[in-house]
Amino acid sequence: MTGGDTLILDDAGREQSRLLSLQGVRPPADVPGYSFVRRLGMGAFGVVWLAREDRTGRMVAIKFYPRQRGMNWTLLSREVEKLAAVYTSHHIVRLLDVGWTADPPYFVMEYVEGGSLGSRLSGARLSTDEAVRIAREICSALVDAHGAGVLHCDLKPDNVLLDGQGRVRLCDFGQARMSHEHSPALGTLYYMAPEQADLESLPDARWDVYAVGAILYQMLTGSPPHRDADVERGLQQSASLEERLATYRRLVTAAGHVGSHRGIPGIDVRLAEILERCLAVDSTRRFPNAQAVLDALAARDRQRSRRPLLLVGFLVPLLLTAALLPILGYALSRNRDAAELQMTERALESDALSARLQAAALEDELRQRLQELETIAAADDLRRELEAVMQRPLAEVITEVRAAAEADVASRPRWMQLLDAAWQRAREAAVTGNRGDDTSWFVTAVDGTQIWRREYSERTIGENFAWRDYFHGQGVDFERGQQPQGLTPLKQPHVSAAYKSTTTDRQTVALSVPLFAADGAIIGVFARTVHLGDLQARLRGRMSAEGQGSVERIIALAEVRDADEVRLLDHPCLTEQFLRIQEDEARDEALFRELILDADASASIRQLLQSSGEPTEARLRLYLDPVGKIRSPAAQPYAGDWMAAVAPVQGTRWAVIVQERRSGVLEPILQMERNARRQLALAAAAAAGLIVLGWMFVWHAVTGKRG
Template identity: 40%
Template structure:
């Protein structure tokens, strides 16, 4: 069977088409009789140019198949054949010329200026009912003409309906069309294709086009074709071959309840909804038999609408409506604004909640990335042996013993530290940390460091004044909630047992809040002689490997601005609970003063102020703590805020992300425009109702007058006869 279906482009072809369409090109060839004016677009198989027919002065569209290696020429030839067959029909895009013998091949069609119905739906989502019905009627007439000449379209969809300069539809893309006498099946487009058409053995039928016609009207009214849902698309995508996909499509339509969304569209009356149902009936016996029946139903609907008696409108109705509007306009306006405000606030909070979770996930990923980096290095046998050999060097053993003495004076400690830093036994370890810091494949951090058992920092990259100092009191070493006093020294077991996130501290080097991700380093060594025969392995704690990172690196909120941004808060128990670690104001202060004033450490968020735990009123009217500072006046405004916790390795880190958005930026401007629009609409509506009432009164009075005159004229001859 010579089965043809709508051509699909591969991902490479789609990418190529997109790239080509972004830039105009010179015409592939100059055609006699045509003046090529401008580049219109291009795809995977060629280019489209707007030209002028030198003979008639008419604008035309010329498609050159300059990249036609994958084109199905038989399908295109079939399309040209059908277009030629339907020439002179105003409802069909006209074929004007064909150059199959040219290089490259081309064909010339009339230029339709308003694009496709699909383009219009992308802009407007749905169409007004009147516009949808008008287009529907014209498309049906065009199909009726085509069917009258024995041509079935078989692939009707918004992309194949072009709109002329008056917005009237033209049928296009007859690549899948069939003559009514043909027996060759043709596939349409999913969700516009009749269920019986989705069969490789199906014989073309006029009811296929009837179904697609109904799907078009449904899409114009609701914004999407019938039966198309995320679940339906997902089911079809799971199918591994065409036959399974078509079978699943048929079953999906047969098992699903009839579409009903069009009945909820304002302005869609019952008769119009019934016409849609009559086109979309999955049972062919209940579907309109042909397009003529569809047009008959439309005409009957219009006839019944025109029969609505004018007398049904009483004089009191419009007057009463005008009075009700005058009485309740103020109350309605206020209620509408309040409800709109609530809806917009809820939507903004939902958006902020999603953004907060997104940023929190981004922070989590960063933490886990850093944790993975230090764990990989610490687990490296090469690094373990390097550190063990460094710590076991006689000079290093001596330095560690002397420098860990808490009774040393500052001058003595500094003198020893300088000698320790310059000890050659320490250099291989220092070189390894320098390599890690410079390695572009490693995480981007402020520093890498190693703190030996007992708390002495033996190496750091970049080299700094912290080498040779004891940091066993830091939380990154002992793992407690907060740092101890600098004079505190850890015992043998006072060290972290797993990867740890330290308490935050303010870096005097970077002038930023910094956190350390650290992990313990162990090495397996033979047990000392006399223990288990000296053959068993013992686990020796060597120290702690860590990286320090600016907490500002963790925040990533696309399209952040002064009215929408993310804030990072330390919510762990301890003196820093509620401390704001990252805020746009901090960056502003660093730009001006190179550091954040110390007073900002006193601005903490209380539990009842945190959006994650606060009532709805807190999230709807969040107060930025930094707005209390003279430098933070720009943040003294009405905020909508949501918060999300940051985790790491399925554990809560204690960090919280707050996404806050100004009320004015999220809602205020929209609400003000809505207020103005409602007010102007109310005025126009009032004037329109008053005018309509006056016109109705005039028409009714005129009608009564005509009836009286007619009655008088009828009675006059009767009286004369008597």
């Protein structure tokens, strides 16, 4: 395989390509309404013919997929899907018709008469202005494609067509992927980003950015980057596709950045930097998308257009400049304030999105766990067994449970075997689904006495927990032994208020559902618990895996405790080790008092949770993290000013807080202001120096004439 071939063919594909070459005498099938003129080209999976539309005389291109029918549909639907998504773009060949039911299937697209960029290059190079123009139009096409969710994944000169006026049309979306797809797509050697040359890689807009850089490099230098005899030899020595891909990645990575373009006349420093950033081996140093490349090229144009003005600037009366300094300083301050507001709003918008995603993930996690409990509790055999157990004396049931604690499962009573089996299935499903394990499962009788628990705990079996929120569902834990008389079990699925577990001494939340008898009477409560920190840590890890990326955010969880108090439930600082230290120092009670949010934040969260409409989020431009008030070295990094977005967790009294440092958000603005003021001072000094030199020159000129 040569460097210009797309890495997609296996041995069967090469054989099919050979057979396709034998079909070049006539088109694979007749297409009603079109008369064929000649064959335009042929690839591994299809052949393109030039045809004339009988009604209008318009020239079109028709692409056939003459392979076995299953592959026809796959390839056709993939490419048509992408072309249909970008139909409105003026820089991408337009889809005109599709022959879904034809044999072989085909689609009709506009004919671009100027041929491909690859044909135009043919070892030659273009002028800098022409190359930049074409690169800009390619980027415009990619902006349209990426905006429609389409990643090309196989950009190269042969896939860039030029119309009669030399304007760009992108074609061949056979390797393209939608932005939400997670299947690899191999491009073409020397135009393919090194990380793309991996059968496990996921599509990324930066692949197309690399390809744009490779095409621009070839237009400026006459050959694609990294293509030399050593690289060709290394690729030819690779026996398999995987070896060839690995060799390509290794050679490109070892070569590092390209540099031969720097010595070519007409390539200025800014253009060279743009090119090198497009071709960065490390994808994180590359432009993130085609719009960023366009912005960089536009910035280069602006910089070039300002060059003549630099000379004029030296001739501007410097005294006027000095007079304008106070005005400039005032304007700078105004612009800084506006920029700070804009930057703050942008950061809060991003934080709000993260908070909503985190809250939705938490809601989904809780809902799944509750639904699983309801399904288990509704099973007829378990309901009959539990109904019979609840009719027995509690002391007898508890004695039976304690006696069976050390026995094997098969010798336990039937009702315990059913619960144990459900618990074991849920644990296995949690491992399979990467959901995380529960802390415990338990059943309480109608009076709140715990009669079954897994894992078994002697500390809780036989104890009455009617005072717990997970039993009565009133949103608060009463003082033990001081709960109101006549408390009844909850009547619907419920997420309890967070509490300190009796067995683990950690912040825990219980998810509970009522147990019903056959006649609909409530006979007990079935619940599962999970450590709040474990739940948040997993969701926080999921948020990190989804690429929250370069901005450091802190995700915390708060709970409305009563009408006036909102307290943090979970925070990255509140690790088990940190809480143990606080307990050892007898500061655990004081700690939880310090975790109360300030009045403004509490009011915003309460208003959010009490909103009668569809809750969205609250945005706090100034937020003080309660953890920062804790007298501990581990908590000091959280002191100071933050900004935060808050989203409610529906069905609970919780709210997710996503926060980030105000200084981190505003530092670019502050740095810009410092630089601007420094430059303003230097400009004033330079102006004063020029004034002195100017007057000295005038003075000497005048005095010289007089002499």
